[in-house]
Amino acid sequence: MAEAKLTTPLTDKDVESLNIGDKVLITGSILVGRDSAHKRLIDLLDAGKPLPVDLKGQLIYYAGPSPARPGNPVGSAGPTTSGRMDPYAPRLLALGLKGMIGKGSRSAEVIEACKKHKAVYLAAVGGAAALIAKSVKNAEVVAYPELGPEALRLMEVEDFPAVVINDTRGNDLYVEGRAKYQK
Amino acid sequence: MREIEAKTITGAVKKLCIDANYYLNDEVLEAFRSYKEKEESPVAVDILSQLEENARISQEGQFPLCQDTGFAVFFVELGSEVTIKGGTLPDAINEGVRQGYSEGYLRKSIVSDPLERKNTGDNTPAIIHLEIVPGDKLKITILPKGGGSENMSEVRMLKPADGAKGVIDFVLERVSKAGPNPCPPIVVGVGIGGTFETAAFVAKKALLRPLKSKNPKPHLAAIEEELLEKINQMGIGPQGFGGRCTALAVLVEAFPCHIASLPAAVNIECHSHRHKEVVL
Ligand code: SF4
Numbered sequence A: 001m002a003e004a005k006l007t008t009p010l011t012d013k014d015v016e017s018l019n020i021g022d023k024v025l026i027t028g029s030i031l032v033g034r035d036s037a038h039k040r041l042i043d044l045l046d047a048g049k050p051l052p053v054d055l056k057g058q059l060i061y062y063a064g065p066s067p068a069r070p071g072n073p074v075g076s077a078g079p080t081t082s083g084r085m086d087p088y089a090p091r092l093l094a095l096g097l098k099g100m101i102g103k104g105s106r107s108a109e110v111i112e113a114c115k116k117h118k119a120v121y122l123a124a125v126g127g128a129a130a131l132i133a134k135s136v137k138n139a140e141v142v143a144y145p146e147l148g149p150e151a152l153r154l155m156e157v158e159d160f161p162a163v164v165i166n167d168t169r170g171n172d173l174y175v176e177g178r179a180k181y182q183k
Numbered sequence B: 001m002r003e004i005e006a007k008t009i010t011g012a013v014k015k016l017c018i019d020a021n022y023y024l025n026d027e028v029l030e031a032f033r034s035y036k037e038k039e040e041s042p043v044a045v046d047i048l049s050q051l052e053e054n055a056r057i058s059q060e061g062q063f064p065l066c067q068d069t070g071f072a073v074f075f076v077e078l079g080s081e082v083t084i085k086g087g088t089l090p091d092a093i094n095e096g097v098r099q100g101y102s103e104g105y106l107r108k109s110i111v112s113d114p115l116e117r118k119n120t121g122d123n124t125p126a127i128i129h130l131e132i133v134p135g136d137k138l139k140i141t142i143l144p145k146g147g148g149s150e151n152m153s154e155v156r157m158l159k160p161a162d163g164a165k166g167v168i169d170f171v172l173e174r175v176s177k178a179g180p181n182p183c184p185p186i187v188v189g190v191g192i193g194g195t196f197e198t199a200a201f202v203a204k205k206a207l208l209r210p211l212k213s214k215n216p217k218p219h220l221a222a223i224e225e226e227l228l229e230k231i232n233q234m235g236i237g238p239q240g241f242g243g244r245c246t247a248l249a250v251l252v253e254a255f256p257c258h259i260a261s262l263p264a265a266v267n268i269e270c271h272s273h274r275h276k277e278v279v280l
Helices: A012-016 A035-046 A089-094 A108-117 A129-133 A145-150 A173-181 B006-022 B026-038 B042-059 B089-103 B160-178 B196-206 B218-231
Strands: A003-007 A023-032 A059-061 A099-102 A120-123 A136-143 A152-166 B002-005 B071-079 B082-085 B127-133 B138-145 B154-158 B186-193 B247-255 B262-269 B276-279
Touching: A035 A089, A035 A145, A035 A152, A089 A108, A108 A120, A108 A152, A129 B042, A152 A173, B002 B006, B006 B082, B006 B089, B006 B138, B006 B276, B026 B042, B026 B247, B071 B089, B089 B127, B154 B160, B154 B196, B160 B186, B160 B218, B160 B262, B186 B196, B186 B218, B196 B247, B196 B262, B218 B247
Parallel strands: A003 A023, A023 A059, A059 A099, A099 A120, B002 B082, B071 B127, B186 B247
Antiparallel strands: A023 A152, A120 A152, A136 A152, B071 B138, B138 B276, B154 B262, B186 B262
16 A cells, blocks of 8 residues: 555556555645536536536546635535446546545446546545645645535645545445455 | 523524534544444554544534534424513524524525525524423424435335344444445444334434443344444544544444334444433
8 A cells, every 4th residue: 555646637648657555645736526517527528518527637526525614725525426427427537537535435337437547546534624625735726616505615725635545447446445354 | 381582592593503603412422432442454554633623623613523514403392381572483493593503604505496496595404303201491403414424214014924133234234335425434323113204204313322222122222233343343443544443433223113014224324423412
């Protein structure tokens, strides 16, 4: 298990060097969006319209933060369950998205898309939302403010902690980690 | 008859919403500590330490424990000698939720229609389970329930012939399938018996029991023990990264049921196991 620092935007080389179980600390800007924002992005693609953000080299964080107190960029900001974004993820990966951050297992299609398009799936610690919020330096809504906690945001993070679950070679920490400790 | 003002209830509920979301109960912190000693995986120990740190940061009052501050679920025991003045009980509770979720900077996670999915903007309506009990007191318990763990729950109508083994197999199957999704370490509430909806209610109410408690009935306590042991042998571990600490507790409750039925429900709760109560 290695520790790696990642700075966004990411290159193929950045993500190919990662292995499952690696601890990463992410610095730079990351996209934040969950169910409804994903649905809107896919609707735009279906209609052949441009997206409000460029996905190339980006990381998207599946989260819907709690409201910020005055003086803080966000409230608590832990990950939401990624599986709900499985139907949307492969199309975004095909557009150059380099990684996703969330919690919980991904479908075989998403793992395959990570291999094909050279991308990774990372997990943040679910429920460690106050701790994670400390690494968020700035946050702004870039689209769909009417969705409230589900709006599409851009977040400036510094040493945001995550763990590699699916690498670019089709490995899965959830499967291997569990097998190791199963009795 | 004893009179309680609706606005007293609103004030108390507002405080419950905020306190439950910022102050993790000692029993959960204690469970983290004791599992850290038993845990074989270094990654798992690290995660448990992060959860302790998270609780510490939350307690300072800036950030709730989890961004998903939940559906506000209430268990209310209303004494038969109590009357409520100046409003109704559901209105008073919902107003408390409105104020608590706004003033406490808690996330509003409720949509008014499950298919149209428009956010109500104030986290109402609350779910209120009301019981009339003897006496002149009003006891209100909040259990803010996050979506991630709630989504991993299930009710199944087993056959009476399936017996204890059927229930155990069902719970193990559910927890195994849930894997990393409900933010392990989890607390597992199990309801056996009643009708379709009662089994689910009993499973949820079981989550209010102290983590270290045992069901007073030996045959149910035996199921709790067996389930906890088997779940912690699955290897899922904190966050599903692998390890021993998958469940902090398994709490089983039973209810009388029909001669033809054996309903069973599993209500999964995450480590953000938030509940607080007040007696008025
Ligand atoms: S399952 Fe619990 S800890 Fe995890 S995100 Fe939901 S509320 Fe938070």
